[in-house]
Amino acid sequence: MIARSYRTERLCAAVLGTVALLVGGGALALNLYRVDRPVLDPAVLDWVRGHLLPTRVGVIVLGLLLLVVGLRWAWRAVTPEKHPDLDLEDGLVVTSDALADAVKADAERVxxxxSANVKVIGEPALRMKLTLRQGADLRAVxxxxxxxxxxxxxxxGVSVLPTAVRLDLAARARHRVR
Structure with missing residues (x-):
């Protein structure tokens, strides 16, 4: 993976939000004009009382599933991204910081x-963020x-170096009017 994707987190949050919105909207719609009626229909409650063991097992399984999904989601969100060192031939090891600093220094000469920010994120892969000055020729850069x-x-010594490049424009210098 070249770029860390937050698509999974966004998708999970969107699905969870949609389900919560639909459940809340459904409960509101069902009970909008019937204030004296319970949220759960008495027919549903009678069915649950008649099938108590399967209902309990289903609720426990659903709760454990939600717990596992939530813990996995939280773990992925707080786990820092790996920046591996590169093992080259003859036992030579290039640290990710050394490679990032070398590419950064070379990119800043363009x-x-x-300014440039470079991170090594794969075996080998790079993520670069370049800040361009106002009026820079994008094609030449x-x-x-x-x-x-x-x-x-x-x-x-590789033929392919996957790289994700993000280009930003530098903030325009502010001129104070006197």
Missing amino acids: NGVT WQDLDGVLGRAREAL
């Missing part, structure tokens, strides 16, 4: 780039960035 990544591929 004309039009004011992109071509120079291809050279930066080419040098990184050559240094690592």
